[in-house]
Amino acid sequence: MGRRVLIVEDNELNLKLFCDLLRAHNFVVEPVRDGREAVTRVRKFHPDLIIMDIQMPYVSGYDLILEMMSDKNLRTIPIMAVTAYAGPDDEERIRAAGAQSYISKPITLARFLDGVNALL
Known part of the structure; x- marks a missing residue:
């Protein structure tokens, strides 16, 4: 069984792209639109990555x-932020909140x- 990845993304095209790509690489994916x-x-779902x-x-x-990050049962799950925010202050703020990785869109x-692989 592959590693479990939960994807929180409101854009349907991005969500489909991320899910299809990860499934093609043998990840078990749980999409969350809201x-x-x-x-x-x-x-x-108990993901290995969010x-x-x-x-x-x-x-x-x-x-x-x-x-x-405030929940002791969830804070150990690595989070990769994928966002259209591109400013250096935004990345710093998001990492300070608890995201282990940050990738800007597109x-x-x-x-x-x-x-994904670096966090798993």
Whole structure:
């Protein structure tokens, strides 16, 4: 059985791309389209890695990272932020919140897979 990756992404095309790419590399993938469901789904799915969009409606990925890092049962799961935010201050702030990796959109497939494999 492959490593488990939960993807929190509200953009359908990005979500499909990430899921298809990871499944093609033998990962077990759980897509989450609405950030409001993310923490509950993490608890049920028990991922080895979380890929987190930052800019989403209703709740930001940044706030979700903070929430997960405050939970002793979730804080050990590595988080890779994938975001359209591109400023150096944004990356610093997102990493300070608890994301172990940060990739700006648009992504390259090789850089995305390298980021995933580096955390696993």
